[in-house]
Amino acid sequence: MTKWYGYYRPDGQVGARNYCLILSATVYANSVVERVANTIEGAIPITHDLGRCQTVSDLKLTFDILCGLAKNPNVGAVVIIDHFREAYCNIDEMGEEIAKSGKPVYGVNIREVGGAIEATAVATRQAMYLTQELSKMKREEADISQFLLGLNCGTSDTTQGLSANPALGFCSDRIVREGGRSILAEFPELMGAEEWLTSKAVSPQIAQKIVDEIASYEQKILATGEDIRGSQPTGDNIVGGLSTIEEKSLGGAKKSGSAPIIDVISNGQPVLNKTPGVYLMNTPGHGAESITSIAAGGAQAMVFCTGGGHTIAQPIMPTIKVTGNANSWRQMKDTMDLDLSGILAGEITLEQAGDLIYNELVEVLSGKLTKCEILKERSGFGISRAGLSI
Amino acid sequence: MTTKIAWVVDEAKDNVANILSNDVKKDMVIPVTVKGEELQIKVSADIPYGHKVAIKPIKAGDTIIKYGLSIGRAIADIAVGEHVHIHNIEPLRGRGDLAAKEKGCVC
Numbered sequence: 001m002t003k004w005y006g007y008y009r010p011d012g013q014v015g016a017r018n019y020c021l022i023l024s025a026t027v028y029a030n031s032v033v034e035r036v037a038n039t040i041e042g043a044i045p046i047t048h049d050l051g052r053c054q055t056v057s058d059l060k061l062t063f064d065i066l067c068g069l070a071k072n073p074n075v076g077a078v079v080i081i082d083h084f085r086e087a088y089c090n091i092d093e094m095g096e097e098i099a100k101s102g103k104p105v106y107g108v109n110i111r112e113v114g115g116a117i118e119a120t121a122v123a124t125r126q127a128m129y130l131t132q133e134l135s136k137m138k139r140e141e142a143d144i145s146q147f148l149l150g151l152n153c154g155t156s157d158t159t160q161g162l163s164a165n166p167a168l169g170f171c172s173d174r175i176v177r178e179g180g181r182s183i184l185a186e187f188p189e190l191m192g193a194e195e196w197l198t199s200k201a202v203s204p205q206i207a208q209k210i211v212d213e214i215a216s217y218e219q220k221i222l223a224t225g226e227d228i229r230g231s232q233p234t235g236d237n238i239v240g241g242l243s244t245i246e247e248k249s250l251g252g253a254k255k256s257g258s259a260p261i262i263d264v265i266s267n268g269q270p271v272l273n274k275t276p277g278v279y280l281m282n283t284p285g286h287g288a289e290s291i292t293s294i295a296a297g298g299a300q301a302m303v304f305c306t307g308g309g310h311t312i313a314q315p316i317m318p319t320i321k322v323t324g325n326a327n328s329w330r331q332m333k334d335t336m337d338l339d340l341s342g343i344l345a346g347e348i349t350l351e352q353a354g355d356l357i358y359n360e361l362v363e364v365l366s367g368k369l370t371k372c373e374i375l376k377e378r379s380g381f382g383i384s385r386a387g388l389s390i
Numbered sequence: 391m392t393t394k395i396a397w398v399v400d401e402a403k404d405n406v407a408n409i410l411s412n413d414v415k416k417d418m419v420i421p422v423t424v425k426g427e428e429l430q431i432k433v434s435a436d437i438p439y440g441h442k443v444a445i446k447p448i449k450a451g452d453t454i455i456k457y458g459l460s461i462g463r464a465i466a467d468i469a470v471g472e473h474v475h476i477h478n479i480e481p482l483r484g485r486g487d488l489a490a491k492e493k494g495c496v497c
Contacts, residue, residue, distance in 0.1 A: 157440050158408050158440035158441070158442075159410075159440060161399075161457070162397060162399065162408065162410075188484065191483040191484055192459070192460070192461070192481075192483050193459075195459060196457075196459070218483065218484055221484045221486055222484070222485070222486045222489040223486065223489075224486045225486045225487065225489070225490035226486040226487060227485060227486065227487035228481060228483070228484035228485055228486065229476070229480070229481065232484065238475075238476060240440050241408070241409075241438065241439070241440030241441040241442065241475070243442065243454075243461065243462065243474065243475050243476050243479050243481075244454075244461050244462035244476075244479065244480065244481035244482075244483075245481045245483050245484055246459075246460060246461040246462055246481055246482070246483055247456060247461035247462070249483075250456065250457045250459055250461065251457075307440070325440075327412075327439070344393070344397075344410055345393055346393045346394075
């Protein structure tokens with residue numbers, strides 16, 4: 001049985017990284033967060049433009065995703081910063097939610113401590129002590145049943161549905177066979193793939209849930225009265241040969257392999273069910289948003305297939321980028337991790353490519369850095385929202 | 391497995407093949423394997439890497455089939471060997487414009 005080595009958290013989850021997270025509760029804490037994270041060795045800043053003047057359901061979604069990131073086992077400790085007081089997105093409510101994981105959480109309110117400079121000093125000092133505590137931790141043995149794999153793709157092209165995505169499907173199947181779980185998201189990019197997905201559903205009820213939730217997303221798209229062409233497939237997809245959303249979806253859905261789909265969960269919610277298998281998460285197709293939601297769901301690492309080549313990487317969830325397109329590998333190898341062009345060159349089988357991904361994953365889970373982690377490429381961050389700014 | 395210039399995913403059902411070469415130019419004849427039989431298809435345009443070519447005659451309104459499933463419908467007649475892409479096929483899913491037309495609203 002394959003082993004990997006990670007950091008055990010108080011709630012029993014195992015992290016592949018040991019980050020101190022510096023977290024903005026609202027947009028107006030961003031600069032303080034950046035100052036603190038710039039000072040602290042290894043700290044990860046999470047800044048965003050939300051947390052205020054959103055509809056209540058969107059505020060709750062922002063809250064869930066930010067708290068989910070903080071509860072991800074890759075995070076060992078958290079400093080939250082807010083500037084005054086908002087509903088949901090404040091240091092008290094977020095701190096209480098994150099503390100349920102048992103990990104240390106500290107909050108700094110900029111106004112309360114005397115302004116931005118004082119807040120920077122207080123938060124930096126807290127983060128320093130937390131980072132020192134984290135530095136004493138050692139990686140310990142874990143097995144694949146303690147791993148939740150994120151599946152995503154972007155800047156997709158024709159090669160993906162034929163090579164990288166089905167290879168990732170083989171890898172996901174292997175993870176599931178060894179007791180692990182995986183998350184497939186991006187619901188608008190599953191439109192047209194219902195027949196394929198429902199054939200993997202663990203029960204007729206889950207098959208119906210898959211169909212209903214994709215249809216519900218499609219209804220929101222239809223309500224715009226707009227032609228989806230121009231948005232989906234995206235410009236890079238079209239250059240890469242994908243002509244319709246259905247074609248993109250059928251290729252994309254191959255990432256989850258042939259393992260059973262156990263459930264459909266809401267955007268940004270933790271995957272609490274431990275049953276090995278595939279979980280669908282209802283997120284947008286927007287890559288930065290979907291991978292952030294998957295990280296909030298608790299995935300410790302992600303494999304991101306990109307036929308066209310991509311820079312994307314989630315700040316707290318190592319994002320292993322793979323391509324089956326030899327041209328894209330040549331052009332984009334600075335931010336890509338695995339070249340799977342051997343599949344279409346007839347040099348390796350899909351299953352062998354799946355094993356290459358699996359081996360890379362196990363190494364990354366145990367501490368090997370992805371290229372994007374080394375380069376501090378963190379462009380894969382986004383928080384979904386449904387409604388207006390108000 | 392060998393390198394193919396054109397790959398048909400579901401050989402029983404698909405009416406398009408995927409070009410996996412940077413060198414497919416107008417009037418070239420390319421081999422396409424379908425159910426053990428090698429078809430010789432003359433392409434009527436330069437077809438970029440990753441794009442599709444028709445391997446069966448397709449009428450406007452016909453379903454375009456890849457992976458054995460629908461990827462949309464033809465908006466023009468498409469002859470064998472023609473480039474199949476956004477200029478001659480359209481998606482049917484997520485089409486707010488079609489939904490708005492059906493409702494008769496002026497959007």
